[in-house]
Amino acid sequence: MKAGNIISFGGKRSGDQGVTLREGYNGTINACRQLLVKFLPQRMDALFERLDDVLYTHADKAGNDKSQAAYFEAMRILRREREQIQSAFNKGVLGRFDRFWTHGPGSVPNDAPDASFTSDELGLVESDDLEEGLAITGMVSKGNNSFYRDLYALDELFSYLLNGTTIGEAGNPLAPASFGAAFKQSMATLEVTLAVKLVIYKQFEKEVIGQLAPLYDQINAVLAKAGIQPEIKPTVRRNSPYRASGSSGYGATAEGAAYAPGEDPGLQAEVFATLQQLLMQRRPATQSVSTSVQYVDSMNLLSALSVLQHQGDQVAAAGQALDAGAMRNALLSMPQIGQAASGKVAIGRSDDDTIDVISMLFEFILEDPGLSDAMRALLARLQIPMLKVAILDKSFFSRKDHPARRLLNAMAQAAIGWTEESGRSGDGLYAHIESAVGRILTKFDDDLTLFDELYEQFAAFLEREQRGAHVAEERAAQVTQGKEALVEAKRHVADEIGHCLSNYGAVPDVVQNLVRDGWNDVLLLIYLRKGRESEEWTDAVNLMDHLVWSVMPKPSHSERQELLRYIPELLKALRAGLAGISYNQHKMTRAFKGLQARHLACLRGGRALESADTDQADEDNQADGAGDVMEEIVLESVDARSAPIESEPDQFDAQARELEVGTWLELTEEDGTVVRAKLSWRSNISGSCLFVNRKGMKVAEVTQQGLGVWLRSGKAEVLPAVSVPLMDRALNSMLATLNRSASTTPGGKKEE
Structure with missing residues (x-):
């Protein structure tokens, strides 16, 4: 228990493990605790102050309104929850520190993230929990790598204070894993998107995990002042449990300590470590390892793979990839592998697991319905080169921007629309992918920059091709949209005409013909150019209504007087509208002659006979033409609209x-x-x-x-x-x- 800011050790022994604290060092440990008490709020304040700016920057660069709103909402939530998160984090870290001295290393909660996951925890990679877990493991692994000497020294010093108790990996309460686990717990109830959480974890890595060096220095100074200075062996790097696992040849030295700029070393082996764990669970438990077996050196294995790579065309020609067993047998029979004195040669566990993983990946590629048979066969030829890449660099599995992975993804994505009808010759897609695959098979040894070069060339080809495709696609869409807009316009015009004529009962043929053969096009043109909400559309519909009204019987004197005043304006507007669509002049003259006869009849108080002043045969022909127009409208409307279900x-x-x-x-x-x-x-x-x-x-x-x-x-x-x-x-x-x-x-x- 602790009283205030002081740990109460209650004697010198405590806890389930029976750890024994050396006498006389209670004050030293409490002094270390005070440094931790001072460190935590300083770094958390720096974190939250910086987070506001970082989230605002992400919101400003967001690709859509939804993402932008998520970042702004996260800023508001963090301001509200800041005190609670800081309190929970401080308590979590200090609690681990206190339990370590009272109950031993095993009492530090084993919930700190690591590079492996159980199958239940893993689920599918699409899970947000996996993404969050990988973010934590990345910062922990990077912290372990950066401060391995400090952590190893602290392990030795703390072990001395506990009378030689082994600290063990992740048992140190001041290791990055302890801080990461405490922060993850403090964030558990924070209701923000995964993208926001990943931003927060990245900033936590910079402001807290990345700033542990001063804390370690101060604690070492306190312990040194108390006379605790055990010898640190020069082999610390090799034996330290904090050394990053799965170091690769991609930007890494032989020690596995160096990383290329911009890489996240902690994430390099996370996915592969997960795959290894699941493969181990899949294998029979009866498998055993003989001590007399000589394991193949990775360089010799790569040399053998290079030989197989140049022989791979015979296998890939049938669109098949080697399964893991066939690959092992082929490799172990190669002279580049060599033979052990005992005669027993085997591939090392890490390389053996890599063979299994790559084999399974290419089994998926060969079954991917997104690729045609020809493209599957083409990409299957990359199995051995990709196996070499994975042996050289385990970040192939975790880095989405890995050069080899990026090229493979780009070729597969482009190939989804390709079929045999597209052709294989010339400057087409198949020829470009075939050329890239051929260069990899003949040129790739261990230089990964080849994949960058090929990707740039392939991306340039795709950009040229997609520019042309985009223009053609837009043109096709515009034609289709225009056709649909025309059909929809015709339907609305037909509805409007039908509604108008039905309001007046028996409408004279000359007016029906004029409306359906002439004014129909006037309405259609206005609809397409101005739309149904325009003033021009309203005026044209009203004019049509007045035209029909003008030829209907006018029994009252007032109606006849109104018609007499309106006729000049009506005829003028009709003539202007029909001229706007270049209406046939002969038809217009005949139609206006018929209108004149009907208007005279209405002004006399009656309605003229249907045959008056008009040749009936001409009107019949006009009516037939109008029928054709309406039939066209109806047919196109039905074609464009779904039939009843x-x-x-x-x-x-x-x-x-x-x-x-x-x-x-x-x-x-x-x-x-x-x-x-x-x-x-x-x-x-x-x-x-x-x-x-x-x-x-x-x-x-x-x-x-x-x-x-x-x-x-x-x-x-x-x-x-x-x-x-x-x-x-x-x-x-x-x-x-x-x-x-x-x-x-x-x-x-x-x-x-």
Whole structure:
């Protein structure tokens, strides 16, 4: 127990482990605690003060309103919760420090994150918990790497104070893992997005974990003043438990201590360590290791792989990749591996696990429905080069911007729209991917910069190709949108005309013909140019209504006087409107002659006969023409709009309705031809969908209901989202498979 800021040791022995504190050092430990009490609020204040600026910067650079709002909301929440988070964090760290001296190293809660996860904790990589866990493990591993000498010294000093008790990995209450675990617990109830949490953890790494050196120096000084200065062996780097695991050849020295600028060394081996743990759980427990086995050196293994790499075309020609067992057998038979005196040669565990992982990754690639058979076979030839990359650099599994991984993802993403009909020759996509694969097979030894070079070349090709595709796609969308807008305009005009004529009953043929053959186009032009909300549209509709009214019987004197005053204005507006659409002059003259006869009849108090002043045959011809126009309008309207649904909507109709723009489909025609098409545009009016190929050319246009029929019949199959890179999908799938396998092994059976 502690009283105020002083630890009460209650004698010299305490705790379940029976740790014994050396006599006379209670004050020294309390002095160290006071340094910690002073350090924590200083660093947390710095963290929160800096966080406000960092989150504001992220909000300013946010790609959309939703993300921006999330950052601003996080700033508000952090201001509100700051005191509670700081208090919980301080208590967590001090609690670990106090329990260490009263109950021993084992009493420090073993909830500090590390590089491995149990299968239950892991779940699928898509889990937010995994992302958060990797952020914590990254900062912890980086801190361990940066302060390994200080931590090793503190372990030795604390062990001395506890009469030789072994501290053990993660047992030191001042190790980065202790701070990371306490901060994660203090953040547990904070209701912000994962993106915001990752920003906070990154800032915590800079302001707290990255600033531990002064604390360690001060504590070492206090202990040195008390005469506690055990000898630190020069081999500390090799034996220290704080050494970063899984150091790689990519920007790393032989000691594994150096990292390329901008890298996060803590994350380099996290995903691979997780895969190793799951592979271990998957293997039979009866496997044993013989002490007489000689393990293959990684350099010799890489040399053997280089030989296989140049022989790989024979395997890849059939679109097949070597499974892990075949790969091991092939490697162990190579002269580059050599033979042990005992005759027993084996591949080391880390390299052996890498072979398993890469084999599983390429099994996924060969089964990926997003790739055509030809593209699968082409990318499968990269199995051995990617295996060499992974042996050289374990960050291949965790770094999404790794040069080799980035190139593989770019080629796979571009290939999703490619089919055999696209062709393999010339300057097309297949030829560029084939060229890149060929250069890797012939040129790649251990220089990863080759992948950067190939990526830049491939990206430049894609940019050129996509510029042309974008122009073609926009043109196709504009044509389709224009067609739909015209059909919709015709439908609205037809509705307006029908409504107007139905209000007056029997309308003379000459007016019906004039409205449907002439004024129809006037209304259509105004609708397309100005819209239904415009003043011009309202005036034109009102004029049509007045035209029909003008030829209806006028029994009262006042009505006839009103008609007499209105006729000049009506005829003038009609003539101007029809001239605006270049209406046939002969038809206009005949129509106005017919109107004159009807207006005279109305002014006399009656209505002229249908045949008056007009040749009946001409009017019949005009009526037939009007019928053709209306038939065209009706037919186009029905074609653009979905027919009534006779059955209840099912999951395929829902899938068609929810399909996002940018989604790729594989369409199988009746003759067996396979076409890949992207949903480029969907109408907000009718729901009709426009599909284009990878060059932006129109492939199909179908109603939403028709798309549901395609999906239901199997004519259309949705391909994996191209927004999720191939390597990410492969890792997700593989981890899920290993997870399920591990949970059913004898050591991890599922609960019934």
